[in-house]
Amino acid sequence: MALLLGPSGYGKSVLLGQVAQAALEAGEIVVRLDLRELDNDVYSLIEDLAHSLQGRAPQVSADITAANETRPLSARQLAKHLAALERTTFLLDHAERLSAESEAWLVGFIRALPEQHRLLISSRQLDSVEVAYLVATQSLMVLGPEQLAFDEAEVAQLSTQAEATAVSDLTPLKGWPMGVALTVAGAYGHSAPDLIKAVLRSLPPTLQRALPQLAPYDTWTSYLPHSLGLDLPDDWLGQLILHRLPLLHHSVGAQPHDLVLNVLNEQLRQSPDLWTDSYREAAQRALTDERPIHALDLLLHANLINDALDMAEQVIPPLFRRSQFLVIRSILDRLPSEAVQASPSLARMYGISLMETEQLQAGMAILHTLAERPDTRMTVLPPLAHGLFLQARVDDAAQLLDEAWQHWNAYPAEQQVILLTMAGNVSRERGDSEGGLQKLLEATRLAEQHHLDYVMGVALIGLNVSYLRLARLDEAMMAVRQAHVIFEQLGMTARLPIPLLNAAILHGAADELTPANDLLQRALCIAEEAQVRTTTSIHFALGHLRMKEGKFDEAVTHLMQAVERARASSRPDRQYMAEALLSEALRAQFQHVEADRRLALAESLLEIHPQLAQSTMLVDLLKFHRGQRDLAMGNLAEARAWFEQVPTDLGELAEWAVRSRAYLAQIHAEEGTLAEAHIRDFMTLHSKIKSRRYLTPDLTMVRQALREAVRQGWYAGELQEYAFGRSDTRQRLSIRTLGKLSVSLDGKPLPLSGSNVTRAQELIALMALLPPATSQELQRTLIGEGKGDHRNALNTLRASLTKATGVNDAIVQDSTRRYVFSDDLDVRTDVDELRRAVRTNNLLQIRQLLSDGTDFLPGVNSVWAADLRDTEIPGVLYSAYGVLGKSALERRALPEALRHFEHMQLLAPTEDVLRTIVEIHRSMGNEPQLAHAERDIQLLFAR
DSSP: OOEEEOOSSSSSSHHHHHHHHHHHHOOEEEEEEEGSSOSSSSHHHHHHHHHHHHTTTTHHHHHHHHTTTSSOOOOHHHHHTTTTTTTTTEEEEOOGGOOOHHHHHHHHHHHHTTTOOEEEEEEEEOHHHHHHHHHHHTTTTOOOHHHSSSSHHHHHHHHHHHOOOOOOGGGGGGTTHHHHHHHHHHHHTHHHHHHHHHHTTTTTTTHHHHHHGGGSSSSSTTTTTHHOOOOOOOTTTHHHHTOOOEEOOOOSSSSEOHHHHHHHHHHTTTSSHHHHHHHHHHHHHHHHHHHHHHHHHHHHHHTTTTHHHHHHHHHHHHHHTTTTTHHHHHHHHHHHHHHHHHHHHHHHHHHHHHHTTOOHHHHHHHHHHHHHHHHHHHHHHHHHHHHHHEEEEEEHHHHHHHHHHTGGSSHHHHHHHOOOOOOHHHHHTTOOHHHHHHHHHHHHHHHHHHHHHHHHHHHHHHHHHHHHHHOHHHHHHHHHHHHHHHHHHHOOOTTTTEEEEEEEEHHTTTTOOOHHHHHHHHHHHHHHHOOOOOHHHHHHHHHHHHHHHTTHHHHHHHHHHHHHHHHHHOOOHHHHHHHHHHHHHHHHOOOOHHHHHHHHHHHHHHHHOGGGGGGGHHHHHHHHHHHHHHHHHHHHHHHHHHHHSSSSSSSTTTTHHHHHHHHHHHHHHHTTOOOOHHHHHHHHHHHHOOOOSSGGGHHHHHHHHHHHHHTSSHHHHHHHHHHHHOOOOOOOEEEEOOSOOOEETTTTOOOSSSSHHHHHHHHHHHHHHSSOHHHHHHIIIITTTTSOHHHHHHHHHHHHHHHHHOOSSSSSETSOOOOOEEEEEEEHHHHHHHHHHTTTTTTTHHHHHHHTTSSSSSSSOOOOOHHTTSSHHHHHHHHHHHHHHHHHHHTTTTTHHHHHHHHHHHOOOOHHHHHHHHHHHHHOOOOOHHHHHHHHHHHHHOO
């Protein structure tokens, strides 16, 4: 079963002819019906089909004709007559001419046609909603314009065959089969535009005169001419279709082929005033429809440069406040560069947008040009300082900020906040973290005082980094969350990756690797789409995260990408950090030669960009990596000297500070001088940081010292896992949520004690299924507001788990005070099994898992739907019932299929599901239920 959908000239009829020829050569019966030659009713369609069968199947033809005499056969009745036929190919051309009644009959015929036959339908459009259901259930394949068009290889091949036709002549046709074929054949004046002109000349004069004024519009609706003051008949679009103009239909209207618009544009240009007025009007409409880039393209196409500049001055400031830097670049890239440079405001926003989208040098060049002009220098000092800061030229940035301070009173409040934020960031990078923090706090207060949420978010990001540098992690998390809320509320998509990245770093510092990874993946998706400079730092953070997980190959991949991104965006500080961390990942894989090469590249960056030495953090990081290199080379004295220089203030480099003490202990172990004091120095710092996986890349190199400490009884309990590794001896907590709720430990029922056993079971299940919950959320979920206290259930659970497992802290609170299971328990649910069964289409396992219903989960009679609706569980259940429902339909087990699709309806009442239910009721003859389901469709999905 196949449906060919596309505008005129896409080769639908030709393809049907080719299929017919191939079928005839294979000895099959072919029935080809062209609805242009038939009356638009079911009776005529069946009569013509019977007539086509007279030659090869006379008896079947006669039976169909006789049965069709009194009233048209139903689709099922006709299918029964065709069941006796050998393999037959049915071809139906121009199905867009079907009436609504005939179209419904055809859909029934598609469903009922015996399996040995083939059916191909071609149409310019087919609006039946039943088609969507047939496609969703894979009963019908659709080939649209994208599949029917010639691809690049086919166009190149046709161009080679026609020596006079160049590929460049065919490229603008975008694979339009008729246009390509006629251009290659040399028909209609040797070009596809000439074909379009010929079609336009065949239109009624009223349409010929009016259509050029539609050239600026890439979508034609039935009411468009009337809104432009053009007097056209109501069926003007239908007339264009009948004259075979290439128009692609969609829900809003019709999209003309670019060639049509190009030809109409040339006709419109013959009246210059009308041409410019039409494009000016279209641009205003596009701007109203929130399509600023398209609006500017229309103005520039009509050479309306001044109008385009005026529009840019109007639309870009709001985009700039929402940090839509990529959109701003796309807009201003279209304008003549000299026109942009002539506008100080546009040039400033263009320069900043380039800087924020990994075009740092180009953006800086524009800002430097503005800084050379006395009338604009003051306005660009803060962003120019920001650019220098991004290049790690901290001292140069500080000089510009000193100059900007002299104009403090001349700046509006928004620029004052930006200036304070930049000053705080620069102070922090110059080693004055406390002073920088105070400036950033002052910036947030000023932004709050003037209700400047946009710049408040930027200041909060600086505040987050300063708190992180000072190891004040809770305050850092609070700042980054506030920034994320602001950016999300204001639609500042391009800014979102920064708080997501910083929040991920904080989660990673506490070994919360799953949420950290989720945040980074989301940030990476947004950053790559917006092409913002944060992409480099995200890859750097992902590399660090993979190292904690022990996935060193993946870490190397991310860090290599960070190096390339930093190099391309002129960020030597980020390139240095990525090269240095890359040397760590390679060293963990014993690739010391390549690690030394990468570290040498990092050191060379210090020589090429001496401003990097202004950052104390980068200098301290280099000491650690030089110590690693000397240790690998056996230079113990030199390595000790480097590691001893790594500061232990536990700021942003807290993990490297602790690791340096582990390496110092290893050096003493190799020298035979290891003492408890050396282990104590390491453990003192180790106890002050939240991470316990930071040593993953170092274990192979420092394990000798750690094992000796365990043997000596120095911190043996804490170091046992590091020294000898961890075998997964965790006890498995299995939770059955599908059907009657039950909890088992290593295959045996979990013994729960106390008066709130049921609540404790519910708590276990909810903690496994929902994201980690706070006390207030557990209260609402388990008990309800003002109906008791969840703490009894929580205490019951803790006591029972401790007694059953021996794990004292089976329920813990993470850094955000949310309740989670301890890592000492391997917690699994049957929802995980169901997800795997759906993915592998394991019908037997799905039936087993769902055999007892879903009383606990959302679905039928569930009290937990509100709490679990925002998780992935409804989607898993929906997919599972979908697999069972489609299987039942294939087996014609309609009551069973109806039951499964009704479960799907309760989970997510989509139109496809409801229409499937309608068809099942119709097949079963359930008239009352059929009417009820159709009424639901009308109420929910009426268009």
